[in-house]
Amino acid sequence: MKELISINDVSFAYREDEPAILKDVNLTVYAGEWLAIVGHNGSGKSTLAKLLNGLLIPTAGRVIVEGYDTARADELWEIRKRVGIVFQNPDNQFVGTSVRDDVAFGLENFGVVREEMITRIDEAVRKVKMEKFLDAEPHHLSGGQKQRVAIAGILAQKPSIIILDEATSMLDPMGRKEVIETVKALNEQQGITVISITHDLEEAIRADRVIVMKQGKAIMQGGPEEVFQDGEMLIGAGLDLPFSVKLSLSLQKKGIPLPKAYLTQEELVEALWTLS
Structure with missing residues (x-):
């Protein structure tokens, strides 16, 4: 399988005089897979997500995305074209007064010409089944719909990887189901690589591979069938089965x-x- 992201001996601390949040993490992300990174609050999983597209830079080690190094400032633009992140709170992600404006925002930042922008917006909202809401005001949407619009905004930029950083944790069951089904379809039908950062093991069950984080280290990885047999290990990592x-x-x-x-x-x- 093609490697998209390689994380090599990565450690990270927010300050030199503070303990490391991540400690000697090694992992690979492959093209077309759904990778779930699970862990209790404080395990380092969300910090890891921010390292994957250069929002944070490793204190030690390297993060390589399709050949580009996040530590090189001149390569961050290329990395962020390839890796899109959907964050936890859908209300904090809207910048436009309509769904159309919001999906267009990232394209404007990347300098996409108007004709191409219109095509990409239409394609992206159709993929997340929000085409009927193009002119809707964001505050009229449900939580699940808002996250689907956030995903459309990422899709319009045509990344190879989408990261969901606790993107379903603030949603009700219906909204959570909407988002997970949308992402699963994108993964299976469009071949988009998905990295799901979550503490919800019900969500992780849908993934192809699961990595369990505890106190800044990856303590286990494998398919859901393999990982979920070790209930004591998961409970020890602070996770609810x-x-x-x-x-x-x-x-x-x-x-x-x-x-x-x-x-x-x-x-x-x-x-x-x-x-x-």
Whole structure:
């Protein structure tokens, strides 16, 4: 698989006299994957997100994005064309008086000509199913719709990587579902690489690969099936297990011969039905 981002022995501290937030982190992001980086508050996961497009620069080590080094100021423009971030609070991301203006904002910053801008805006809002809201005022939208517009603003810039930095944490269940389904479709149908920074393991279940952060270090990585079998490790990292995994482990302790912890309720029900 093609490597898009390489993180090599990266450490980071906000000040020299403070403990490091990240400590000797190594990982690779591959083209077309959905990578979930999970951890409790303070684990360093959001700091890591900001290092990936040069909002922060490593104290030690290197972050390489498609051959560009975030530590080189003259390469940051190219990196930020390739890596877009959707942040936690949708209300803090709007700068335009309409959805159309907001999606156009980033394109204006990149100097995209008007004809190309119109085409990109139309394509981007269609991909997130917000084309009916082009002239809507942002404050009239729901939280999930606002985040979908924020994603459209990133898509219009045609990045190869989208980072969701706790982008669903302030949404209600419906808004969260809207955003996750939108991102999943972009990943599967458009081949866009997704990095999801989250403490919500229900969201991480949808990823191709999961990295668990604890106290600034990556303590485990693998597919969801592999990572979610180690309930004690996840609890030790300060994470709340998904309901189906938690119930699976509880049933195993009570002597129910389940072969593994199941990631979804549907899988668990099917396994229990088979046992009966």
